[in-house]
Amino acid sequence: MTAALEVLPVPGLPEIEAGADLGALIAKAVDLLPGDVLVVTSKIVSKAEGRLLRTEDKDAVVAAETVRVVARRGKTRIVQNRQGLVMAAAGVDASNTAPGTLLLLPLDPDASARAIRARVRELTGRQVGVLITDTFGRPWRNGLTDVAIGAAGVAVLEDHRGRVDSHGNELALTVTATADELAAAADLVKGKASGIPVAVVRGLPGAVTEEDGDGIRRLIRPVEDDMFRLGTSEALRAAVTLRRTVREFSDQPVHGPAVRRAVAAAVTAPAPHHTTPWRFVLLETAEARTRLLDAMLGAWRRDLRDLDGWDEARIARRTARGDVLRRAPYLVVPCLVTEGAHAYPDARRAAAEREMFTVSVGAAVQNLMVALTGEGYGTAWVSSTMFCREVVREALELPADWDPMGAVAVGRPVEPPADRPERDPEPFVLTR
Structure with missing residues (x-):
């Protein structure tokens, strides 16, 4: 991997509607290089896949998308949703959508990432990685950040265990969440209100894999290892x-x-x-x-x-x-x-x-x-x-x-x- 990174916003995308060909729209909007990582906000994926509901009853929608309540305090609910993600309100969102409507997360964000990757390669011949992202809060930390909820062609984790640091100490626990770091970096140029839902991270060709891979499955901590599974x-x-x-x-x-x-x-x-x-x-x-x-x-x-x-x-x-x-x-x-x-x-x-x-x-x-x-x-x-x-x-x-x-x-x-x-x-x- 190189030491220098570029994080490039992708402006000029139209308002996304149900049925939109996201891969084609992105390929037209930016000149991609082999090894680039496309970071795509889940909201436009949800819109393209018709995951928009005309309702103001957010509580009912959150309940329908919830598999397990992790913690509840007042109106705030942290839940595990249908996609296996633990997050606030099951990812149901009323922002960046018309009043009276709610956006649900993509049904299968990994499949969405694979579809965009395949379409970009079909149109450009470029082998890129694709991440679908959404905004998460984090235990023990204030503030929100973007994380990967879907991935294709990206090594989502980098395992440093068994390597030695600069002092000769063997690393025993370090596994880096590369996909989440890429998602957070891309969010710096996308922003929450800028209207730019896609960014390109360039300069990490080693993060892009030949195969689509297993998606974000490895990022989700197994139940038996989760010490904080419940509030x-x-x-x-x-x-x-x-x-x-x-x-x-x-x-x-x-x-x-x-x-x-x-x-x-x-x-x-x-x-x-x-x-x-x-x-x-x-x-x-x-x-x-x-x-x-x-x-x-x-x-x-x-x-x-x-x-x-x-x-x-x-x-x-x-x-x-x-x-x-x-x-x-x-x-x-x-x-x-x-x-x-x-x-x-x-x-x-x-x-x-x-x-x-x-x-x-x-x-x-x-x-x-x-x-x-x-x-x-x-x-x-x-x-x-x-x-x-x-x-x-x-x-x-x-x-x-x-x-x-x-x-x-x-x-x-x-x-x-x-x-x-x-x-x-x-x-x-x-x-x-």
Whole structure:
């Protein structure tokens, strides 16, 4: 690649209408050289492809173009649209179009770029690259910039990994979004209100490829690598929805600091009388988990043998339900501590007081499990420790006033949870 670049506006294009031959209009408006990159604003592509709607109901149109809401604040919606792009308002635009109309993005911007490239080559014999662009906001940064939403014949990414810098350091992470850099450079001469929708970037022949390529697919971060896939409230709702009982865990170890972050969320739960009635015992070693579970199993077997009709086979079936705890690489035992509880002389109010504290522990455990889901872990809250509290306290050497409230198995799920239909809240609501 050369060190010098030219970014040239392409003036003189007419107002674009449905059915316009963009490739021919651009080829007529500018003398192209082999290796040039044509940067075309998506709005004129949308107009040429008839992606204009006569309506003022932008909210309805945005909803129709949305696949997934990423974040919402007031009237602003960041969404993933039909093209797989994450952007404001699904790319639906009321600017640079007549009042009472809205422009949608091209149905397939990569296909649009390929069509323009093929038409230019047919008419001029020049091998050029083509980018279709649109305006995006960016996380953590103010201001808008143009990025590529469609590409043909352009190496959209340049991978520097494995190369060495001027100091001899091997580059391990650097992958440059060449297509987006070209889009932003071209926008400096196109502008937002200049009426110039096309620019040529000249001087980067190495960026232009012989084949059309895969378009912008490689620019879109895969879901599994996207740490910021949802906004804050959306991520919380997603974690609540995804949180469900997991019974099969992989052998991957659980990251202790992640559990402590979840405990930090747990202890924000509401509690009576400004108390802190929760304690969390973290069983991080296999030895501690085995000691607890063996002690509990012995207690369960002794109790069940005292019941009529319980033979060894039936006892084995019943106690096998606790195997989910043995299969988990990490256990959390939440405990109730009632210090700060009010003392009542009558049983009714004393029982209600304890229930208040018990409810608070339930809220804390829910917070814990939702936070762990956000960290990518699965959980199963099993109640078995509540049936042999003295045994648990002895096995874990807990204070006498710590009441074990079940055990939470934690680990990476072997399989992602199956989709679950959204539950209608109305059957559970009574209005007065």
